[in-house]
Amino acid sequence: MSALANKLMITEPDIQTPANTSDQRSQNAGLKVIVQTIREVAEGIREFTLVSADGSALPAFSGGSHIVVSMPSGTRIYRNAYSLLSPPQQRDHYRIAVRLQENSRGGSRFMHQEVKVGMALEVAWPLNLFALSRLARKQVLVAGGIGITPFMSQVQELLRQAQASQSAVLQTAGSKITPPDFELHYAYRSQDHAAYVPELQALLGDRLKCYDQSQGVTLDIRQLLAEQPLGTHVYTCGPEGMVQALLQSADELGWPPAHVHHEEFLAPPVGSPFTIKLASSQQEVQVGADQSMLEALEQAGVDAPYLCRGGACGRCELEVLSTDGTLEHHDHYLSAEEKRAGRKIMPCVSRARCDVIELNF
Amino acid sequence: MNKLDHIQAETAAFHHAPFNEETFRGDYSFHNSAKGIKRFPYPFEQDHYMYSVNIEPHQPGKPGAITEHAFDIDEHYVAECEDKRMTLEQDAGRYAALPHMMDAQWDFLELTMESLARDYPQYFSLLKDGERWTWHNSVLGISDSFIFGDASTLPMEPFEYMGRQTQGDFVLLDQREGTLFADAGFITSQADWSLAFDIGMSWHEWHGPVPQVDKMGIMDRALKFLMSLQQGKPVRRLNWTMTVNPRLDTSPEHYPEWGPDRLTVTAENAGQKAHLRVELQAMFRLPRSNAILFSIRCYLLSLEDMATQPKWIKRFHRVIRDLHPDLLEYKGIKVYHEPLLQWLAPHDDGAVLSEGAQLD
Numbered sequence: 276m277s278a279l280a281n282k283l284m285i286t287e288p289d290i291q292t293p294a295n296t297s298d299q300r301s302q303n304a305g306l307k308v309i310v311q312t313i314r315e316v317a318e319g320i321r322e323f324t325l326v327s328a329d330g331s332a333l334p335a336f337s338g339g340s341h342i343v344v345s346m347p348s349g350t351r352i353y354r355n356a357y358s359l360l361s362p363p364q365q366r367d368h369y370r371i372a373v374r375l376q377e378n379s380r381g382g383s384r385f386m387h388q389e390v391k392v393g394m395a396l397e398v399a400w401p402l403n404l405f406a407l408s409r410l411a412r413k414q415v416l417v418a419g420g421i422g423i424t425p426f427m428s429q430v431q432e433l434l435r436q437a438q439a440s441q442s443a444v445l446q447t448a449g450s451k452i453t454p455p456d457f458e459l460h461y462a463y464r465s466q467d468h469a470a471y472v473p474e475l476q477a478l479l480g481d482r483l484k485c486y487d488q489s490q491g492v493t494l495d496i497r498q499l500l501a502e503q504p505l506g507t508h509v510y511t512c513g514p515e516g517m518v519q520a521l522l523q524s525a526d527e528l529g530w531p532p533a534h535v536h537h538e539e540f541l542a543p544p545v546g547s548p549f550t551i552k553l554a555s556s557q558q559e560v561q562v563g564a565d566q567s568m569l570e571a572l573e574q575a576g577v578d579a580p581y582l583c584r585g586g587a588c589g590r591c592e593l594e595v596l597s598t599d600g601t602l603e604h605h606d607h608y609l610s611a612e613e614k615r616a617g618r619k620i621m622p623c624v625s626r627a628r629c630d631v632i633e634l635n636f
Numbered sequence: 637m638n639k640l641d642h643i644q645a646e647t648a649a650f651h652h653a654p655f656n657e658e659t660f661r662g663d664y665s666f667h668n669s670a671k672g673i674k675r676f677p678y679p680f681e682q683d684h685y686m687y688s689v690n691i692e693p694h695q696p697g698k699p700g701a702i703t704e705h706a707f708d709i710d711e712h713y714v715a716e717c718e719d720k721r722m723t724l725e726q727d728a729g730r731y732a733a734l735p736h737m738m739d740a741q742w743d744f745l746e747l748t749m750e751s752l753a754r755d756y757p758q759y760f761s762l763l764k765d766g767e768r769w770t771w772h773n774s775v776l777g778i779s780d781s782f783i784f785g786d787a788s789t790l791p792m793e794p795f796e797y798m799g800r801q802t803q804g805d806f807v808l809l810d811q812r813e814g815t816l817f818a819d820a821g822f823i824t825s826q827a828d829w830s831l832a833f834d835i836g837m838s839w840h841e842w843h844g845p846v847p848q849v850d851k852m853g854i855m856d857r858a859l860k861f862l863m864s865l866q867q868g869k870p871v872r873r874l875n876w877t878m879t880v881n882p883r884l885d886t887s888p889e890h891y892p893e894w895g896p897d898r899l900t901v902t903a904e905n906a907g908q909k910a911h912l913r914v915e916l917q918a919m920f921r922l923p924r925s926n927a928i929l930f931s932i933r934c935y936l937l938s939l940e941d942m943a944t945q946p947k948w949i950k951r952f953h954r955v956i957r958d959l960h961p962d963l964l965e966y967k968g969i970k971v972y973h974e975p976l977l978q979w980l981a982p983h984d985d986g987a988v989l990s991e992g993a994q995l996d
């Protein structure tokens with residue numbers, strides 16, 4: 276093992292900083308933003324432009340990043356993750372789009388009904404769990420409905436790379452530097468449900484392919500994947516059925532798993548109320564039917580770790596010591612084997628059907 | 637350009653005073669001032685060294701502390717930059733960056749330029765006019781205007797450009813396929829590892845072969861932790877070893893030049909020759925590239941200088957005396973352990989020392 280290895284391997288996943296110290300607070304301090312504009316971009320989809328409250332530049336980010344927006348509603352704080360739509364290098368504003376969820380637990384309803392122009396919000400620094408591979412020969416992006424959102428910043432990044440390569444080609448006069456080719460496939464129920472089509476058409480020209488289901492135009496995912504050259508990476512975001520179909524086709528066609536990327540929106544599902552018992556403090560926390568375990572812990576003042584709040588990143592993982600019921604895993608992080616073993620849970624999206632669950636925290 | 641004029645006028649005032657005239661090779665005239673000794677990141681909190689996971693948020697430390705700023709510039713700045721220049725001249729392979737790391741290179745340039753200009757306005761300034769940036773380093777006499785994002789407008793690649801002007805070593809890790817790849821590095825003061833060997837390797841490749849299976853779990857957890865590192869929340873830790881003579885470049889490539897020095901340590905000269913070497917390691921998530929910057933900043937302290945602080949030298953004696961043989965071997969101390977202890981023992985009266993690394 277090299278010494279570099281030794282340096283890096285000794286870091287541990289859990290930073291145990293005492294709760295409520297000033298350091299901890301400043302660590303978790305988010306970005307203060309003001310809602311500058313709100314507009315409808317499709318049926319039930321509202322776009323928010325956010326600028327920093329003190330006029331300073333917002334952090335740059337990479338294509339596919341999201342922010343977590345904190346929404347104080349009465350005694351509760353909802354925290355939902357939304358993809359950034361603005362160009363990654365644009366530091367004077369962020370744009371997000373929120374679809375009103377039919378069975379909203381509060382987050383999207385709050386954004387649609389409570390948030391007004393001029394309102395102050397707190398958002399976390401950008402985080403990317405859906406990054407573009409930098410070594411792909413070709414990038415194929417597949418969006419369904421509101422799943423277009425993470426691709427808005429990705430296409431900007433890909434266009435910028437293509438332009439940079441273009442000027443490099445001109446400068447080196449004849450040497451072969453070809454930018455990775457990319458295309459965006461966008462399927463939606465109807466024109467009314469399709470956000471950003473004109474904007475994307477203007478940006479992408481024939482790199483954009485639209486599939487309007489109301490006009491009978493459907494996307495054949497299997498065929499799309501079958502005709503891609505070796506070295507292609509595919510990225511998908513959209514309804515679960517579409518994502519699953521793509522993953523299955525890719526698997527059947529023998530795509531390397533590292534070339535297949537997906538992001539699903541996960542909101543914590545509702546369930547029945549139960550009680551969390553924390554082993555270290557013996558504290559008991561009630562989880563409401565429409566509350567996630569993580570939200571309940573936070574409401575009780577417990578400083579539990581988290582990052583993405585969507586079951587993807589793994590940071591909030593907690594150890595299950597016992598339960599008198601069954602775990603309902605909803606995350607994309609734990610392996611099937613880990614889920615079966617029932618020793619770990621991701622409290623941001625998963626819950627339990629039980630009276631009491633004891634956690635090692 | 638008022639700001640630049642102002643800085644140039646000020647340059648003369650601190651051109652000599654704050655930076656040591658010294659070398660990290662040849663006559664080894666490296667030395668710490670009294671202030672430099674007091675701000676040394678002494679790592680031992682107790683009389684017995686126990687390996688601990690000492691990772692913490694890279695938050696601003698107290699004024700004057702080495703952690704006050706994201707990148708510490710100290711009295712060794714000029715000499716260290718000169719030493720980097722010499723090492724690169726001998727061996728250009730100490731700097732390497734794979735082509736897909738260009739966004740990460742610009743992220744690195746932005747982070748270091750913005751940090752240095754904000755934290756040390758008396759030495760550095762950065763003016764931005766849209767994408768046209770003007771960087772002025774009044775200490776090294778460097779001034780360049782360039783287009784951010786266009787590498788052809790800089791005299792060299794952005795990572796090398798600022799790597800030469802910032803103390804420490806740097807690795808850029810690309811995150812893909814569920815792991816991290818060491819795809820760019822600027823390594824001129826490394827304690828015994830080789831960039832040429834590690835470049836392009838993935839996490840598990842550069843960690844292998846691992847003899848004990850249980851270490852795999854540690855590595856997987858560490859990887860998971862780093863992969864979810866967030867922008868705006870850098871972390872740091874201290875690591876320590878010992879170096880004979882105040883040499884920055886203790887690379888495997890140059891082992892014949894420094895390895896045998898370990899045999900020259902005697903009970904008489906250990907105070908001048910043996911140095912405690914502490915690395916401040918920090919990790920930052922970079923914005924545009926989603927890469928991770930791993931910075932390794934090296935601090936050296938001779939035992940003679942350490943002895944000006946009785947608590948530190950007494951504790952160091954106990955730590956070295958009782959260090960596990962495996963660690964003595966690993967840190968390269970074993971061959972001169974005996975003369976080292978002979979020098980240290982008279983400095984330790986056995987008094988009870990306060991907990992923590994701070995000076996009393």
